[in-house]
Amino acid sequence: MAISAAAFAAQGTFSGGGDEAGRVIVQLPPSPPPAGTSSFAAATPAAASFSTTVGGFTYDWTALQAAIDTDTEVPNGYFIVGNATDPGYLFAYQKGAFGIDRVTPLASASKWFAGTLAMRMAQAGIVSLEDPMRPPLAFWTTTGTKKDVRLKHALSMTSGFNANPLVGGCQLLPGLTLYNCAKDIHNLRYDSLRPGNAPGAQYSYGPHGIQVAAAYLEAKDTSLAPGTLPVRERNIHELFAQHVTMPLGMTNTTWYNPATSPPTNPWIAGGAFSTPRDYAKLLRALLGGSFIADMATFTQQRTAGLTRLFVPASAANWEYALGSFVECDTPSLCATSKINSSPGAYGWTGWIDRKTGYYALIATEISTGGDRKGVELEQVMQNLIETAIATRTPSS
Known part of the structure; x- marks a missing residue:
C-alpha cells in the first residue's frame, strides 16, 4: 500500500469545521516533532541478511529489519508479522529492550477491543448492532435525535457525541460505574448544541461513543457471575475475558493497568494494557475470519460522506469502521480497502491486510510523537x- 508517511495525529491534533478545530483531546501525548525532522539515519551500514522459513516458504526480511533498525525515533520495540494459517510468526524482531511479553499501555489501540467484544456478543446473540440504547440504559431519552443512537453509531464515531472532545471527561474517572459515566455523556448538550449531529450524520473521533457502547454491552448482558453473593450480572472485565481474551489465550491483556485493581469505569477507548504476544493473537484471529464470522460487517467503512469534526489530521483520507480505521490513499478507495488498523498514542500499531493475507504489529511505547510515528513506520x-510476501520462494 502506498499511503504517504505523513504525520499521523490519531489522538492528538484534530481537524474539522468550526472554531474548535485543532483542539487536543485529553488522551493524547504531546504534539509531533516539527516538520522536516527525519527519523531515519542519513547513513546506514549494510544490513545483514535476515530470512525465515515458515510453512514451506522462505521470506527475505532484510529490508524490513533494516528499516526498523535505522528508525531513530523507535529505539525500543517488538515487531511481528504473521498470517492466519501458519502457527509461527513470519517475522519477529526485538529492537532494544522491549520483549515479547512486556505489558504496555495501548492508548487508542484499545478501541479494537471494544469493537471485537461487541461483535463477539452479537455473534452469541446477546446484542445487535442495530440495538437502541434504551431500555438497557434506562436513562436514555425518548425524544430528539439522541433517541436514535444505536450500538453501531457508538462504536463507529458517528453517535453524535464527541463533537467537542474537551479535556477531561468521565471516562477518566475510574471510581464511577460505566453506567453512570454513560449517563453523564448522555446528558451532554446534543440536539440543542449541534442540531446537525443526529446519529449517522457526523464523524467525530473521540472517547465518548466507545464508552457508551461499553456501558450498553455491560447493561445488556444477562449472564450471572458464578460464585457471587448476591448473584449479579457480569461486568465489562468479565465479559471481555469470556468473549475475547480467554478464547484467544490472551493472558496478559486487561482494560486497566494490571498493577491496579479493575476499575468499575475503565477507560474503554484508551486505557487497555497488553503484550506483543497477546495482541498478535487478536490480530491473527481477526485475519483468520472465524473468530468473528461477519468480518465484512466488522471492517466496513461507516463514515464515508459524513461531515467530519475532530478527526485525525493525517488520517483525513481514512474512514472508520467499528473500533478500527479503514486505510486508503483516497476516501473513494476505502470502499474496497482490505486494511484495518488501530494505532495508539504511544506508537503501538496493529493492522490486518486481508488482501495480501497478513497481520502485523508495531509494539512500542514512545512518550513523545508516538501517535505520528506508529503510523509513519507502519506505512514504510x-x-x-x-514485497517480502510477493517474492517469497519455496523452501524445497
Whole structure:
C-alpha cells in the first residue's frame, strides 16, 4: 500500500469545521516533532541478511529489519508479522529492550477491543448492532435525535457525541460505574448544541461513543457471575475475558493497568494494557475470519460522506469502521480497502491486510510523537512486507 508517511495525529491534533478545530483531546501525548525532522539515519551500514522459513516458504526480511533498525525515533520495540494459517510468526524482531511479553499501555489501540467484544456478543446473540440504547440504559431519552443512537453509531464515531472532545471527561474517572459515566455523556448538550449531529450524520473521533457502547454491552448482558453473593450480572472485565481474551489465550491483556485493581469505569477507548504476544493473537484471529464470522460487517467503512469534526489530521483520507480505521490513499478507495488498523498514542500499531493475507504489529511505547510515528513506520513497513510476501520462494 502506498499511503504517504505523513504525520499521523490519531489522538492528538484534530481537524474539522468550526472554531474548535485543532483542539487536543485529553488522551493524547504531546504534539509531533516539527516538520522536516527525519527519523531515519542519513547513513546506514549494510544490513545483514535476515530470512525465515515458515510453512514451506522462505521470506527475505532484510529490508524490513533494516528499516526498523535505522528508525531513530523507535529505539525500543517488538515487531511481528504473521498470517492466519501458519502457527509461527513470519517475522519477529526485538529492537532494544522491549520483549515479547512486556505489558504496555495501548492508548487508542484499545478501541479494537471494544469493537471485537461487541461483535463477539452479537455473534452469541446477546446484542445487535442495530440495538437502541434504551431500555438497557434506562436513562436514555425518548425524544430528539439522541433517541436514535444505536450500538453501531457508538462504536463507529458517528453517535453524535464527541463533537467537542474537551479535556477531561468521565471516562477518566475510574471510581464511577460505566453506567453512570454513560449517563453523564448522555446528558451532554446534543440536539440543542449541534442540531446537525443526529446519529449517522457526523464523524467525530473521540472517547465518548466507545464508552457508551461499553456501558450498553455491560447493561445488556444477562449472564450471572458464578460464585457471587448476591448473584449479579457480569461486568465489562468479565465479559471481555469470556468473549475475547480467554478464547484467544490472551493472558496478559486487561482494560486497566494490571498493577491496579479493575476499575468499575475503565477507560474503554484508551486505557487497555497488553503484550506483543497477546495482541498478535487478536490480530491473527481477526485475519483468520472465524473468530468473528461477519468480518465484512466488522471492517466496513461507516463514515464515508459524513461531515467530519475532530478527526485525525493525517488520517483525513481514512474512514472508520467499528473500533478500527479503514486505510486508503483516497476516501473513494476505502470502499474496497482490505486494511484495518488501530494505532495508539504511544506508537503501538496493529493492522490486518486481508488482501495480501497478513497481520502485523508495531509494539512500542514512545512518550513523545508516538501517535505520528506508529503510523509513519507502519506505512514504510507495509510496502516492505508486501514485497517480502510477493517474492517469497519455496523452501524445497
